[in-house]
Amino acid sequence: AAVVEHTFRVGNxxxxxxxxxxxxxxxxxxxxxxxxxxxxxxxxxxxxINESPYDMSxxxxxxxxxxxxxxxxxxxxTQCPIRPGKSYTYKFNIIGQxxxxxWHAHVxxxxxxxxxxxxxxxxxxxxxxxxxxxxxxxPILLGEWWNANVVQVENKALATGLQPNKSDxxxxxxxxxxxxxxxxxxxxxxxxxxxxxYLLRIINAAVNNQLFFKMAGHSFTVVAVDAGxxxxxxxxxLVLAPGQTVDALVVANAPPxxxxxxxxxxxxxxxxxxxxxxxxxxxxxxxxxxxxSSARPAMPLMPDYTDTxxxxxxxxxxxxxxxxxxxxxPLHVDEHMFVTFGLGTVPCRRDQPRCTQGALAxxxxxxxxxxxxxxxxxxxxxxxxKGIYTRDFPDRPPLVFDFTNKNLSTNRALMxxxxxxKLKKVKYNAxxxxxxxxxxxxxxxxxxxxxxxxxxxxxxxxxxNFDWETAVQSYNLVHPQMRxxxxxxxxxxxxxxxxxxxxxxxxMHCHLDVHLPWGLGMAFEVENGPTPDSTLPPPPxxxxxx
Ligand code: C2O
Numbered sequence: 001a002a003v004v005e006h007t008f009r010v011g012n013x014x015x016x017x018x019x020x021x022x023x024x025x026x027x028x029x030x031x032x033x034x035x036x037x038x039x040x041x042x043x044x045x046x047x048x049i050n051e052s053p054y055d056m057s058x059x060x061x062x063x064x065x066x067x068x069x070x071x072x073x074x075x076x077x078t079q080c081p082i083r084p085g086k087s088y089t090y091k092f093n094i095i096g097q098x099x100x101x102x103w104h105a106h107v108x109x110x111x112x113x114x115x116x117x118x119x120x121x122x123x124x125x126x127x128x129x130x131x132x133x134x135x136x137x138x139p140i141l142l143g144e145w146w147n148a149n150v151v152q153v154e155n156k157a158l159a160t161g162l163q164p165n166k167s168d169x170x171x172x173x174x175x176x177x178x179x180x181x182x183x184x185x186x187x188x189x190x191x192x193x194x195x196x197x198y199l200l201r202i203i204n205a206a207v208n209n210q211l212f213f214k215m216a217g218h219s220f221t222v223v224a225v226d227a228g229x230x231x232x233x234x235x236x237x238l239v240l241a242p243g244q245t246v247d248a249l250v251v252a253n254a255p256p257x258x259x260x261x262x263x264x265x266x267x268x269x270x271x272x273x274x275x276x277x278x279x280x281x282x283x284x285x286x287x288x289x290x291x292x293s294s295a296r297p298a299m300p301l302m303p304d305y306t307d308t309x310x311x312x313x314x315x316x317x318x319x320x321x322x323x324x325x326x327x328x329x330p331l332h333v334d335e336h337m338f339v340t341f342g343l344g345t346v347p348c349r350r351d352q353p354r355c356t357q358g359a360l361a362x363x364x365x366x367x368x369x370x371x372x373x374x375x376x377x378x379x380x381x382x383x384x385x386k387g388i389y390t391r392d393f394p395d396r397p398p399l400v401f402d403f404t405n406k407n408l409s410t411n412r413a414l415m416x417x418x419x420x421x422k423l424k425k426v427k428y429n430a431x432x433x434x435x436x437x438x439x440x441x442x443x444x445x446x447x448x449x450x451x452x453x454x455x456x457x458x459x460x461x462x463x464x465n466f467d468w469e470t471a472v473q474s475y476n477l478v479h480p481q482m483r484x485x486x487x488x489x490x491x492x493x494x495x496x497x498x499x500x501x502x503x504x505x506x507x508m509h510c511h512l513d514v515h516l517p518w519g520l521g522m523a524f525e526v527e528n529g530p531t532p533d534s535t536l537p538p539p540p541x542x543x544x545x546x
Contacts, residue, residue: 001041001123006034008058010105010114011051018169019182022147024113025052025105031174032141032205033103033116040098040123046090048082054151055081057544058090059106060118061243062227062484065453068092069378069504070539072452075107076371077507077523078378080546088544096326097455098122099227100201100245102141109154109513112144112167115205120227130321131223131232134199134249138190142213142240142263142281143171144206154517161352161359164514170206170263170281177262177282188283190261192252199223200248204240207513210266210311210446210487213238213246214300215285217254222318223247228455228482229321237303239266239314241448241487243511256287258297268445268490270305279305312489316461318481329457329477330499334430338466339364340397341447341488341510341520342439344417361518362510363417365394368519369509370421375546377423378505381525382536393422393522422522426500428529433459433497437466438488445512447520450485453506456498458483463492471495485511503528503536 008027015022015031027033038044050056059073071090072078082088098120105114117139122128126137144167146153157164169176169183176183192198200220204211219236223229224247238246265279284297303310322328345358346368352359361368372380372388380388426432438447457480460471475495488494509521528535 001043002039003043003045004036004038005045006036007047007049008033009049009051010056012053017145017176017186018147018180020147023149025054025110026113027116031113032143033114035117035119035139036103037119037121038094039121039125040094040096043091043093047087048090049087050082050084053084054110055083055107056105056110057081057107058103060090060092060101060103062097062101063092063118064095064097064455064502065092066095066502067533067536069453069502069536070543073106074452074507076373076376078505079376080544081107082544086544088542089540091540094120097227099224099229100203100247101227102203102205102245104205109150109207111205111513112146112150112207115141115143117141117201117203119201130229130323131249132197135193135196137199137201140200140202141173141205142203142211143174144209145169145171145176157514158517159352161348161355163360167207169278170211170265172261172263172281172283175283179277179280179282190283190285191288192285193288194252194256197249197251200250202238202240202246202248204242204244206242208242210239210241210448211263212266212303212310213240213261213263214302215250215261216259216298216300218250218259218285220248220250223249225318225481226455226483226485229323230481231319231321231479233318235314237310237314239311241446241485241511243448243450243485244483252287256290258287258290258293259285260297260299261285262300262302264302265305266303266307266311267305308490311487315487319476319479320457320481322479327499329480330431330497331477332431333433333497335426335432336395337424337432337434338396338437339434340437340439343445343518346417346419361417362515362520364520364522365397366417367393367422367522368417368419369521370419370519372421377523379539381505382539389421389423391423391425391525393424417519419519423505423525424522425525425527428500428503428527428534430500431497432500433495435466435493435495436486436488437493438491446487446490447515448485448487448511449508450511451498451506451508453502453504454498454500455482455484456496458486459495459497461489461492461494463489466493500524500526502526503534
């Protein structure tokens with residue numbers, strides 16, 4: 001095992017997009033930021049130097065962080081922010097996971113431009129893949145672009161209690177693509193050789209949108225999601241919620257020419273009529289042997305914006321492929337939780353004059369999560385500081401959930417939420433099963449839920465209200481897919497299971513960035529185990545203080 005070391009200078013840089021100069025916050029001046037390559041078993045050390053005017057923290061999305069909760073990164077959950085001018089060194093080991101993950105800022109909306117790929121190869125290298133070794137590997141980061149300053153966009157939304165302005169474009173590897181105004185030269189290009197196989201490592205780094213991804217003239221074989229192998233799954237469309245990754249093989253066997261690859265927003269209602277389609281970004285696949293041509297590349301036929309059947313088909317067709325010796329589904333459950341979540345409202349504050357109907361809030365089991373302000377949850381947990389959080393996150397919603405309404409959980413009583421910093425305490429090594437029920441009180445929305453610190457098995461997914469008797473028969477306890485982020489369908493549910501084998505504080509939240517400050521989150525407090533190697537060590541010496 002090796003040590004992989006990087007220095008990340010986070011700072012404001014000038015970039016040009018749509019023929020205008022813009023200022024963004026980025027790592028080492030790059031968008032996307034540097035790709036980290038490591039092997040399973042390696043130690044990763046990243047020195048983050050904050051030269052930006054904003055508070056900073058970096059999260060290593062999907063990394064299990066075994067006994068290194070101090071390096072997980074969510075602002076005010078596991079650390080106080082790295083203040084402007086300060087630095088912090090993240091150090092963690094990569095154990096028992098292979099595939100594509102990523103890193104991103106975990107403070108305000110800065111992850112829009114502060115993110116990059118984190119790629120984990122098998123210990124023995126690519127020859128140990130459970131699929132034919134590709135000719136080349138290509139990271140594809142799908143992103144979302146604002147012409148305005150993203151921190152200001154978020155602050156304005158919070159000040160008014162309303163929806164923030166939506167993004168101006170989607171991107172592939174930081175580039176808008178030639179469908180957007182004034183972006184012809186700003187299109188991602190992938191050069192391929194006829195007959196070769198490529199491994200695309202696709203990351204949905206968009207801030208608030210699920211995405212469909214296709215490539216004209218080509219189809220994919222999915223071999224991994226969220227850094228867990230899958231049984232090879234052939235498909236011509238990929239679907240990714242923010243936070244999720246897909247590793248897909250593609251064979252360059254189309255007639256040598258130029259082809260568009262495209263990512264398009266998957267949303268619950270069609271976008272308002274625009275002068276042009278601002279929900280689709282493109283890149284171009286170029287065969288090296290193609291004749292020069294000025295014709296437009298072929299465009300893939302994209303699913304409709306609201307094509308839930310296609311998304312559901314993709315999400316539910318994947319099954320896990322376990323490496324020998326890697327964990328299997330725990331069959332005994334210690335903690336059963338039923339968690340409803342969705343958008344609701346809290347009373348308007350006096351300083352929100354434009355707010356009349358109640359400010360938008362989001363909640364889990366009717367608790368809208370409040371970030372602590374004095375000290376991070378992890379530090380409070382470690383030092384036993386009182387008054388920062390409570391341990392009363394409810395195991396079920398606070399009222400009789402309407403199981404008889406088979407269609408949608410529209411119970412109005414789920415709309416009004418209380419606020420609090422409530423955690424669920426679990427014993428070391430306990431198996432936790434959570435029924436995640438997406439409610440539909442203010443419209444239906446998809447919520448991609450992300451759990452820090454653990455991979456979970458996805459046992460079942462469905463629409464409408466969860467019904468124990470029928471659902472339990474559909475549990476996949478043999479080879480379920482393993483994930484760190486699950487898109488719980490619009491007005492639907494999912495059942496996940498994980499083993500709490502990592503002491504510390506672990507955030508679970510909606511990975512639509514806009515729902516985070518509204519409170520769609522909670523955290524687990526996992527106790528220490530009985531031995532030194534199941535005990536959280538003290539924080540590193542340069543740990544950021546509030
Ligand atoms: Cu990728 Cu808590 O986030």
